[in-house]
Every structure is written in C-alpha cells, then in structure tokens.
Amino acid sequence: MPIDTAALHRFLTELLGTGGVIDDPAAFARYTTDWAGDKGGDPWMIARPATPEQVADIVAFCHRHQIPMVAQGGHSGLVGGAQPDPERGELMISLERLNRIRHLDPVNFSMSVDSGCILQTVKEAAEEADCYFPLALGAQGSCQIGGNVSTNAGGLNVLRYGMMRQLVLGLEVVLPDGRLWNGMHALHKDNRGYDLKQLFIGAEGTLGIVTGAVLKLAPRPQTSRTALIAVPDIAAALALYGQARRSCCDLLSAFELIPRVCMELAFEAAPDLPDPFDDAHPVYVLMEVSASGPADLDTMIEHLFETGAEQEHVLDGVLASSETQAAQLWQIRESMLEGQQMRGEHLRTDVSLPISGLTAFFEDASHAVTQRSPDTQIIAYGHIGDGNLHFNLLPPARLDLEAKKALLHELEDALFDIVDAHHGSISAEHGIGRVKQAAFLADLSDTEYTLLKGLKQLFDPQGLMAAGRILPR
Amino acid sequence: MPIDTAALHRFLTELLGTGGVIDDPAAFARYTTDWAGDKGGDPWMIARPATPEQVADIVAFCHRHQIPMVAQGGHSGLVGGAQPDPERGELMISLERLNRIRHLDPVNFSMSVDSGCILQTVKEAAEEADCYFPLALGAQGSCQIGGNVSTNAGGLNVLRYGMMRQLVLGLEVVLPDGRLWNGMHALHKDNRGYDLKQLFIGAEGTLGIVTGAVLKLAPRPQTSRTALIAVPDIAAALALYGQARRSCCDLLSAFELIPRVCMELAFEAAPDLPDPFDDAHPVYVLMEVSASGPADLDTMIEHLFETGAEQEHVLDGVLASSETQAAQLWQIRESMLEGQQMRGEHLRTDVSLPISGLTAFFEDASHAVTQRSPDTQIIAYGHIGDGNLHFNLLPPARLDLEAKKALLHELEDALFDIVDAHHGSISAEHGIGRVKQAAFLADLSDTEYTLLKGLKQLFDPQGLMAAGRILPR
Numbered sequence: 001m002p003i004d005t006a007a008l009h010r011f012l013t014e015l016l017g018t019g020g021v022i023d024d025p026a027a028f029a030r031y032t033t034d035w036a037g038d039k040g041g042d043p044w045m046i047a048r049p050a051t052p053e054q055v056a057d058i059v060a061f062c063h064r065h066q067i068p069m070v071a072q073g074g075h076s077g078l079v080g081g082a083q084p085d086p087e088r089g090e091l092m093i094s095l096e097r098l099n100r101i102r103h104l105d106p107v108n109f110s111m112s113v114d115s116g117c118i119l120q121t122v123k124e125a126a127e128e129a130d131c132y133f134p135l136a137l138g139a140q141g142s143c144q145i146g147g148n149v150s151t152n153a154g155g156l157n158v159l160r161y162g163m164m165r166q167l168v169l170g171l172e173v174v175l176p177d178g179r180l181w182n183g184m185h186a187l188h189k190d191n192r193g194y195d196l197k198q199l200f201i202g203a204e205g206t207l208g209i210v211t212g213a214v215l216k217l218a219p220r221p222q223t224s225r226t227a228l229i230a231v232p233d234i235a236a237a238l239a240l241y242g243q244a245r246r247s248c249c250d251l252l253s254a255f256e257l258i259p260r261v262c263m264e265l266a267f268e269a270a271p272d273l274p275d276p277f278d279d280a281h282p283v284y285v286l287m288e289v290s291a292s293g294p295a296d297l298d299t300m301i302e303h304l305f306e307t308g309a310e311q312e313h314v315l316d317g318v319l320a321s322s323e324t325q326a327a328q329l330w331q332i333r334e335s336m337l338e339g340q341q342m343r344g345e346h347l348r349t350d351v352s353l354p355i356s357g358l359t360a361f362f363e364d365a366s367h368a369v370t371q372r373s374p375d376t377q378i379i380a381y382g383h384i385g386d387g388n389l390h391f392n393l394l395p396p397a398r399l400d401l402e403a404k405k406a407l408l409h410e411l412e413d414a415l416f417d418i419v420d421a422h423h424g425s426i427s428a429e430h431g432i433g434r435v436k437q438a439a440f441l442a443d444l445s446d447t448e449y450t451l452l453k454g455l456k457q458l459f460d461p462q463g464l465m466a467a468g469r470i471l472p473r
Numbered sequence: 474m475p476i477d478t479a480a481l482h483r484f485l486t487e488l489l490g491t492g493g494v495i496d497d498p499a500a501f502a503r504y505t506t507d508w509a510g511d512k513g514g515d516p517w518m519i520a521r522p523a524t525p526e527q528v529a530d531i532v533a534f535c536h537r538h539q540i541p542m543v544a545q546g547g548h549s550g551l552v553g554g555a556q557p558d559p560e561r562g563e564l565m566i567s568l569e570r571l572n573r574i575r576h577l578d579p580v581n582f583s584m585s586v587d588s589g590c591i592l593q594t595v596k597e598a599a600e601e602a603d604c605y606f607p608l609a610l611g612a613q614g615s616c617q618i619g620g621n622v623s624t625n626a627g628g629l630n631v632l633r634y635g636m637m638r639q640l641v642l643g644l645e646v647v648l649p650d651g652r653l654w655n656g657m658h659a660l661h662k663d664n665r666g667y668d669l670k671q672l673f674i675g676a677e678g679t680l681g682i683v684t685g686a687v688l689k690l691a692p693r694p695q696t697s698r699t700a701l702i703a704v705p706d707i708a709a710a711l712a713l714y715g716q717a718r719r720s721c722c723d724l725l726s727a728f729e730l731i732p733r734v735c736m737e738l739a740f741e742a743a744p745d746l747p748d749p750f751d752d753a754h755p756v757y758v759l760m761e762v763s764a765s766g767p768a769d770l771d772t773m774i775e776h777l778f779e780t781g782a783e784q785e786h787v788l789d790g791v792l793a794s795s796e797t798q799a800a801q802l803w804q805i806r807e808s809m810l811e812g813q814q815m816r817g818e819h820l821r822t823d824v825s826l827p828i829s830g831l832t833a834f835f836e837d838a839s840h841a842v843t844q845r846s847p848d849t850q851i852i853a854y855g856h857i858g859d860g861n862l863h864f865n866l867l868p869p870a871r872l873d874l875e876a877k878k879a880l881l882h883e884l885e886d887a888l889f890d891i892v893d894a895h896h897g898s899i900s901a902e903h904g905i906g907r908v909k910q911a912a913f914l915a916d917l918s919d920t921e922y923t924l925l926k927g928l929k930q931l932f933d934p935q936g937l938m939a940a941g942r943i944l945p946r
Contacts (some may be wrong), residue, residue: 198671
C-alpha cells in the first residue's frame with residue numbers, strides 16, 4: 001500500500017500545529033546527518049510531539065495506516081539507529097520538544113523526566129538537589145535520556161554506577177500500536193511479574209518509543225581525585241585495576257587505558273597540552289575516585305601507588321593537586337579523540353572482552369592487524385575497568401579513500417573474528433543499529449535469532465517501528 | 474491427553490540412573506513442604522539431573538509429550554512458586570545435583586556456576602579468591618543461584634550492590650522446548666541486540682529453566698562497621714538514610730528499620746540478648762558500612778552521628794567495637810524474625826514504596842489496620858534504604874485460627890489498596906508465584922496483561938513450564 005504522505009501531513013499539522021511538523025527537506029540536514037558527517041536517507045517529514053499522548057496519537061495513526069516510523073533523540077548514536085531508512089522511507093518522530101523534568105525526589109534518590117531531556121540538563125538538575133545522575137558520555141550536552149535508555153548507554157562511569165539499564169527505575173513507552181504503557185514506577189525494588197521495562201532498554205526503539213523515565217540518582221560527590229599513572233604494559237594496567245578496585249573501596253569512578261600513541265594524538269590536537277611526565281611511558285591509566293562524604297581519597301590513592309610500585313606495576317604517577325590540573329589530565333582523553341578525528345578516515349570499534357582476556361586479545365588483534373597491514377596504526381584505548389576497548393585503526397596515509405575503506409573493512413572482519421575467539425562482544429556500548437547488523441547476525445545462533453524475531457513480532461507485528469535496526473526488516 | 478507417567482519414569486531412569494529419579498511419595502516431603510510448613514501438591518516424580526544437557530533432554534521429552542513441569546532450587550521461596558501444582562500434577566525437576574562451580578575469574582571479577590550451587594558456597598568460593606558475591610539473604614545456606622536468578626532475589630545488601638539482576642553477567646537456560654540457550658558471557662558490557670537474559674531473571678521459571686550463570690563479583694570488604702541508632706520516628710530514620718548515603722560515601726551496605734515492637738520480639742525469642750541502650754526508643758536503624766581498602770569508616774559514622782544529632786534525627790547510637798558486638802547487633806534482626814514466628818499465625822507482606830512515601834504509607838496503613846482491628850499488632854521492619862517494608866501483622870491471640878486467617882485476609886486486601894494508592898509494589902522482592910497472583914492480576918492493566926501473556930506464549934506456547942505461576946494457566 002503506498003503511503004499517503006499528504007494525509008499524514010494533514011494529520012500531524014492538525015495534531016501538533018505547524019511548528020510541530022518539519023516538511024521542508026532543506027531543514028532536514030540537522031536530523032539526517034550525524035556527528036561523524038554520515039548521512040541517512042531523508043524522512044517524509046519530521047513530527048515534533050511535545051507530550052507522550054501526542055507521541056501515542058502519531059504512532060496509532062502510523063499503525064492504522066501502515067506507515068513506517070523511527071524515533072530520534074539527540075542523534076549522537078554511532079550505529080545509524082536514528083538515521084532515517086534511506087530506501088523504504090519513514091516518518092521521523094523527533095522527541096526534542098518532549099523535554100520536561102517532571103519530578104525530582106531527592107529523598108527517594110529518583111527523578112522522573114520526559115525522554116527528550118538532554119542528559120546534561122538532567123545531571124545539572126540532580127546536582128542542584130545535592131544528588132548525582134552518574135551517566136557520563138562525550139555527547140552528554142546533546143544526547144537525550146530516551147536515546148540513553150534505548151541504547152543502554154555506557155560511558156565513563158560504568159564501572160562504579162553501571163550502564164543506563166542500572167539507572168532506570170521506571171519507563172513510559174508508546175508501543176508500536178499506539179498504546180501508552182505507564183511503567184513510571186519510582187521503586188528501588190519491584191518484583192511483580194516479568195520486568196517489562198528491561199525489554200525496551202537497549203532495544204534501540206524497535207519495540208516502542210520511550211517517552212518518559214524514572215532515573216535512579218546517587219549522592220552527589222563532594223570531592224574527587226584524578227590521577228594519571230604510567231605503567232609498563234597492558235597486563236600491568238589490568239593488575240593495577242584489580243588493586244585500584246580494592247584500594248579505592250568501590251569509590252573508583254573511572255579507569256581509562258591510554259597507550260602512548262594516544263597520548264601523542266592528544267598532543268597533535270592540543271600542542272599546548274603539557275606531558276605530565278618527564279619521560280614517555282608505554283601505557284597510561286587515567287583514573288578518578290570520588291566521594292560524597294569524609295573519605296580520605298589521598299590515602300587510598302597513595303595506598304594504590306605504593307602497592308602498585310611494590311609489584312612493579314607502576315612506573316610513575318601524578319595525582320592532580322587542583323581542579324585545573326585534573327581537568328588538564330582529562331583533556332588528554334578528549335584531545336586524543338580530536339587527534340584521531342584529525343587523521344581522517346579510520347576504523348572505530350567498540351569491543352568488550354572479559355578483563356582477564358584483554359592482554360591476549362590485544363596481542364592477537366595487534367598481530368592480525370600488523371600481519372595484514374604493517375603500517376596501519378593501532379589506536380586502542382578504553383574503559384578497561386569494564387573490559388571495553390575502542391580498538392581503532394588508522395590506515396596508512398598513502399592510500400586513497402577507497403583503498404582505506406577496503407582495508408579497514410577487511411581489518412574489521414579480522415578483528416571481529418578475534419573478538420569471537422576470545423568470547424568478547426563486537427558492541428560493548430554502541431549497540432547494533434544498522435552499521436553492525438551484518439556482523440551481529442553472523443554470530444547469532446538459530447535459537448537467539450528466533451527469540452529476537454519472536455520478540456519483535458510480538459511487539460510490532462507489522463514491522464513499522466525502527467524497522468531494519470538490530471534485526472533486518 | 475493423559476500423562477503416561479510410566480513412560481516418563483522409564484525415560485528418566487534411563488537418562489539419569491536410579492539415583493536420578495525419586496518416585497517414592499514417602500521421600501517427597503522435603504521437596505513439597507516449604508520452610509513455613511506449607512504443603513504443595515505431590516509431583517508425579519522428581520528428576521534430579523546433574524548436567525545442563527540432562528535438563529535439556531528432560532524438558533525436550535516433556536515438550537514432546539505435553540508433560541507439565543516445574544523446576545525447584547533450594548525451595549526457600551515465599552510465594553509457592555517452586556511448590557508442585559496441587560491440581561494438575563507436574564514433573565518436578567530438582568536442580569540440587571547441578572552444583573559445580575565452573576570457573577572463578579578474580580581478574581574479571583566474575584564467577585561461572587551451575588544454577589544448583591548454594592548461595593553460601595558461592596559466597597565462600599568468592600572470598601577465597603579475595604572477591605565478594607554480595608547477595609545476602611536469610612536463606613543463603615540453602616537457596617540456590619538458579620532460584621536467586623529466577624526470583625531476582627533481594628536481601629540485605631541491595632542498596633549498595635543491587636538485586637540479583639544487577640549481579641548477573643550471563644545465563645544459560647533450557648527453553649520450554651528443550652533447546653539449551655548459551656548466554657554465558659562473562660562481559661561487564663555487552664550491547665548486542667535485545668538482552669535476552671533479562672527476560673529470565675525474575676520470571677520464576679516460567680520462561681525457561683536456568684542451568685548456569687555468570688555472576689559479577691566485587692572486591693572483598695576488609696573492614697566493616699555496624700551501628701545501631703535510635704531515632705524518634707520513621708521520618709527521622711528516612712532523613713538519616715539520606716545523610717548516611719552521603720556521609721558513608723556509597724560504602725553503606727545495609728540500612729534496616731527496626732521499630733521498638735520488633736526489638737521486643739527479639740528479646741522474647743532470645744531473652745539473653747542485651748538491650749544495647751539504657752532506655753527504650755521508638756525506632757532503631759541497624760546499619761553497616763564496609764570497605765575493601767584503607768577507608769576510615771569510623772570517621773564516616775561519626776560524621777553521620779554528629780550531623781544526625783545536630784538535626785535531631787539521632788537520639789542515641791552505638792557503634793560496635795568488636796566483631797562480637799556487631800554480631801550481637803545483627804542478632805537482634807534475626808531473633809526478631811524468630812520472635813515473630815513464635816507468635817504463630819501472622820500476615821507477612823513484602824511491599825515497596827518510594828522512600829519519600831514511606832512515612833505517609835506507614836501512617837495510612839497503620840490507621841487502616843487499627844480501624845479494622847485495634848488489637849492487631851503491627852510488626853513493620855525492613856530494608857528502608859530500598860523503600861522495602863515487611864509490614865507484617867499479628868492478629869489478636871484470642872481469635873481461633875480460622876478467624877485469624879479471615880481477619881488477616883481482609884487486612885491484606887486493605888493494605889494492598891493503600892500500597893496502590895501510594896504508588897507502591899505488593900511484591901518488592903518475593904515475587905508473585907501463586908500466593909500473590911490474585912492481587913497481582915487485579916492491578917495489571919490490559920496492556921500489561923496482553924504483553925505478559927504474549928511473552929509466556931512466545932516462550933512456552935504449550936503452557937507446560939511452571940504454569941500457573943505469575944500468570945494463571
């Protein structure tokens with residue numbers, strides 16, 4: 001049945017007013033081009049509902065008229081999930097106007113919000129109430145809570161506070177047939193039947209559109225310490241991690257691996273950034289501890305330095321003595337990403353392994369890359385406290401764009417095989433979307449495929465909602 | 474179709490050997506009578522598989538021959554979920570022989586186990602590796618990991634470490650058609666598609682039988698402090714909780730509410746137990762903090778005492794000065810349960826509320842009980858850091874058993890209405906099983922009911938596995 005886009009337009013304009021519908025393709029770019037410059041297809045039009053009920057009405061209309069649709073949050077995803085389908089055509093439902101903080105309850109350590117709230121806004125509101133919403137991502141100034149839920153977002157603080165799944169107490173979701181499910185419970189414990197909200201977390205919008213969430217808050221940290229530690233190799237970084245978990249008493253909130261090559265990328269992007277050490281070291285760890293009360297963080301970190309030095313895991317270390325110095329250490333982490341971006345075409349991966357398997361994976365993966373392309377540069381950093389590595393590759397500068405792409409494609413396949421061999425995941429935190437679908441499906445057992453298909457069929461038998469993401473249409 | 478139990482017996486004996494099948498009804502009692510003395514029906518027989526593959530073979534046989542079945546772990550559940558169906562008849566599959574610790578990986582902070590492992594055994598194995606498995610329940614000496622997963626067990630340490638859901642990295646499950654799903658990933662982050670394991674956690678065995686799990690470990694605490702604090706009322710206890718989360722820097726591992734009446738029950742059960750205070754106080758809080766490294770816990774607790782006293786939340790407090798004294802404080806918590814049991818027939822509930830709503834709920838619920846039965850005694854204690862209250866009732870001693878049961882039934886209905894009015898849950902941690910099914914269904918929206926039914930139908934279209942638990946047959 002051909003889509004009657006004129007009728008859709010009439011319906012949306014009546015429901016949302018003219019400001020609620022974007023129909024001028026010249027205005028689409030902001031919604032169709034992602035931060036990396038990748039362009040999805042154009043939607044037929046973009047609906048901008050401002051209430052959960054409006055989202056429900058739109059979805060019900062699409063359900064009745066078999067109109068494919070896709071929801072979009074802050075559009076900072078990395079796997080093309082929120083990009084419109086370039087072939088089939090879709091109505092895009094942008095949640096940017098659904099941005100009320102509904103209720104902040106510091107006594108319950110919870111906060112109820114619309115799904116279009118920007119993460120940074122939520123974090124700031126929590127802090128004003130002497131609370132803390134721990135999710136921390138590079139994109140936090142633009143990404144939205146609904147997207148964080150739908151992608152089960154990770155980021156820097158997972159090792160202490162968990163991924164988004166662990167930060168959600170309740171959800172409100174518009175189901176693919178337009179029914180509005182109210183699961184906005186603000187309960188820290190609730191064992192009534194199957195936990196439906198778990199299905200929507202990480203489902204990338206394929207089972208429903210999240211319109212609201214009750215978030216779990218923590219006490220606001222009052223003090224924090226940032227340290228950069230130089231270690232001889234990755235094995236030492238991992239040993240130091242085990243020690244850091246113990247010495248820092250679960251107050252460790254970040255533990256990032258930064259090999260020397262990444263440090264140099266940071267200096268390329270920010271030439272004024274000082275090297276915190278006199279000598280270059282093979283591998284660094286950037287770590288942070290924080291506390292909401294009278295914890296002696298310096299003693300913990302000294303204990304870690306001493307134990308690490310005794311066991312020859314630590315070559316050198318610097319403990320930031322001021323907030324400015326701490327910010328400078330964190331700037332290494334950020335500038336390194338800019339430096340990588342400045343080098344042009346490269347392969348970004350997002351793999352996870354058992355922490356105990358990281359060293360062997362690193363060796364096997366490096367060997368596989370070097371064997372195939374000796375002058376491809378390995379930029380492997382990540383949240384190693386979670387076993388999560390961004391094992392990225394910079395192809396040789398001498399190749400043209402097509403040759404680079406072909407090489408990176410081949411190397412990605414080889415890497416993913418090694419991830420499998422080491423019982424890892426090809427998507428630790430970014431999800432599947434469309435970009436990783438082929439690799440995802442290649443690994444899925446028949447049992448898993450039938451269960452996933454069954455779930456999609458149960459929620460969206462017409463295959464209208466975010467179709468083609470995670471599973472093929 | 475009538476069940477050919479003779480054929481089932483032949484199949485099981487051939488698969489498992491004679492030790493693997495219990496067919497003598499005289500030997501059933503251990504599996505059919507729960508800790509509270511409640512008796513389920515008799516199963517046709519009890520299969521005792523020793524490997525996941527044997528579980529799969531049994532389930533496949535049942536699937537082919539339409540034989541209803543129910544799995545049983547340590548049989549310490551509180552809602553009748555693992556009791557055989559008294560009407561329809563079932564094959565019971567006991568997982569007690571499936572009890573290997575498969576792999577302990579301290580570097581990855583993970584542990585892979587058979588589902589029949591006893592929680593206490595798992596905790597001890599973790600400690601030997603300088604790690605910690607935080608789940609802590611009264612029944613930990615007998616309950617099994619598979620049951621902990623299937624009921625999403627809670628307990629004492631939830632406020633710091635989460636419920637079982639947050640402690641599971643991977644699962645292995647026999648699906649109702651006998652397929653063995655291997656989701657035994659030992660990854661701290663994994664965002665590949667829908668997270669299937671979430672469906673089985675808390676599903677009470679209705680969607681599959683858990684045969685293995687990868688558990689998430691924490692660093693082993695090296696020091697801990699236990700304190701008992703007297704406060705004027707529940708509102709003060711809640712204010713103290715917010716302060717304790719902050720002062721104790723997320724190192725707070727338990728925060729239990731104990732009203733005076735519960736303290737007196739403890740003294741009834743253990744007359745030698747000393748009252749830690751010279752005076753009786755209206756309400757007490759029993760709290761514990763622990764740390765794996767050099768944290769100054771005394772300073773944190775002193776900070777809490779001082780802040781609490783300034784704000785008039787604290788009347789008196791005792792900080793245990795030795796492990797013996799700490800154990801004595803915890804004995805109050807345990808003896809109080811014995812004291813309650815000694816009083817005979819009583820109503821046990823397991824409700825949760827937003828923490829900010831506990832005071833109002835407490836008032837409304839007490840009022841409702843007193844209005845209906847002025848001499849019913851309210852025994853309300855619980856994990857208030859999770860908003861979880863066991864609001865239990867002791868009926869007047871003068872009533873006979875039938876009258877007591879009728880009264881408690883009426884009071885339970887009234888309590889559950891008040892829970893609803895305060896946006897709470899009638900099952901914070903115990904689940905639904907059969908015991909709470911009617912109350913659960915009464916509150917379910919049509920949308921939720923169709924989704925839950927759809928999930929059950931997707932996994933178990935013949936309705937053979939743990940049928941009648943959570944949802945009606």
